[in-house]
Amino acid sequence: MAKRIARGVFLTEAEVSVESFAAVAGEKEGQGPLGSCFDKVVSDSHFGRETWEQAETQFQIEAVNTALRKAKLVTEDIDLICAGDLINQCIGSAYSVRETEIPFFGLYGACSTMAEGLLIAAVMTDCGIAEHAAAVTSSHFSTAERQFRFPLSYGGQRTPTAQWTCTASGAVILARNSGGIRVAGGCIGKIADLNVTDINNMGSAMAPAAADTIMRYLSATGTCPRDYDHIVTGDLGIVGSRLLLDFLSKQGTDISVQHRDCGAMIFDRDSQDTHCGGSGCGCGASVLCGHFLPMLERGEARNILFAATGALMSPMSLQQGESIPSVAHLVHLRKE
């Protein structure tokens, strides 16, 4: 049973486990340093479908089905799926879940969605409403680029602080008491906004949210960075990661040894021309499911904080002169 230890911060009492997980990635992600980690690399950016939006749906379906297969489960075993993505009205998720007939909570947390989904799925499992609950998110370079920036055929020049939206999906299935990797606790993010207005510098917009959430969890649990093998952020990228370390160090907390950023890890900085790294809901989700959860499973790490960050603006809100609000949700994963 979960226990509140501070506002928005809770511990589960070791009753929720990661039963299965899977990561599916696109061709460029497959060519990056983590390429061999993914369960499947799909070279066709349309994934056999007619549009990129439908392809993104297909990435989610593939990730969920792979996670189900690995756990020898079928969709009927899953009591709840928490899903979200970046496309307007989250259609990537609605059309993927339509195929499964699983009871469904649609989420919008931008790139924080995987952590948000894991928190909700974990609580629903912990309190017995779900025997198995899943979380899945996705992103697709081509759906995001044309929605948030320019039509691809326009060939717009990317700024140095820009990140590359990953074509990828990650899915996790949680269960009660199945041992292995536990969801030990979580921290629900608050919105931070330091007045960044540059849609090509979202790492900087999101860093304050990550700093706030990580500090709230450390402080509420009375732990320090060296209690964790890794403190993972979703997609701050290179500039945002530097800012995060800076924010925290000004508060007297040094996470430079433990910090990893999925966005900074997924592409090769020198050869893949992705500027500040990867981004998108699928970035953190696929690196979590392809890299960090396997590390925990193999016992190469025992305690990981996964803090996924989301930039909650829209192109219209920026055109209207607004700044970029951001949020970070944190999931504490522990190998027993």
Next chain:
Amino acid sequence: MAKRIARGVFLTEAEVSVESFAAVAGEKEGQGPLGSCFDKVVSDSHFGRETWEQAETQFQIEAVNTALRKAKLVTEDIDLICAGDLINQCIGSAYSVRETEIPFFGLYGACSTMAEGLLIAAVMTDCGIAEHAAAVTSSHFSTAERQFRFPLSYGGQRTPTAQWTCTASGAVILARNSGGIRVAGGCIGKIADLNVTDINNMGSAMAPAAADTIMRYLSATGTCPRDYDHIVTGDLGIVGSRLLLDFLSKQGTDISVQHRDCGAMIFDRDSQDTHCGGSGCGCGASVLCGHFLPMLERGEARNILFAATGALMSPMSLQQGESIPSVAHLVHLRKE
């Protein structure tokens, strides 16, 4: 502590109560049959802000603040807010929650969002993670119209099956064990899709989801329609409501006596030229908070099922030839 009674269906054990609620509506909604129910009617469609999107944010802020005031609470008392709306990337909610600094789950369930938020807030309260949790949603005629249909200045002709997106917001604050109106149980929706592709006939697209969710709750709890004073849907409108009754009656269940639809109630059919009625996240939320929760509070009803439905398409998914998937989440409210 919540108890699973079927896939996606649960009962709470009478530990979560509605502590406070508020409804704020626009001018046209204020002129409708429920006009006197709302805590505030705002005649300025910009609500003192520069854009309609910012106005929608302001409706949410006003609803949350009014609910807080009525309960003599401040934002610091709220451990979690579940919020969502229809605008791309749910900016109505992100910018409203930014002002509050409350830990935040962003949701996208289209017009089902109020029920989705209530379910998540109820579970988080029931299991002790939140002492107080809030749910809020909104919609705005002018933000929805230009996003989903036509620029307002185009003056497009509305079809007979069209509904009118309400300018409104509703907010509910839940607490543990404060008595009064309880969240007695819930049903998490599955996606239904009967292949409707007409964006001007969303009531028909959503009716099958409402039927499925209501039947799942009745069947899992072993109850029948006469066990409830009202079975309320969010915004099926006139055509969708007729279809819902029809679907259920074919399954041997007659809810015609108990059924109410917020969309069919909020406008006067003869004088307000809104065709099939109201719609939008703010429709169900404001009628719940302005009409049905007060009825429970006054003891005029003791058992209400609130089943809010959402149409999960986007303009782009329809342009790409997809049909409209829909979902309905159900909250059982009981006055002790």
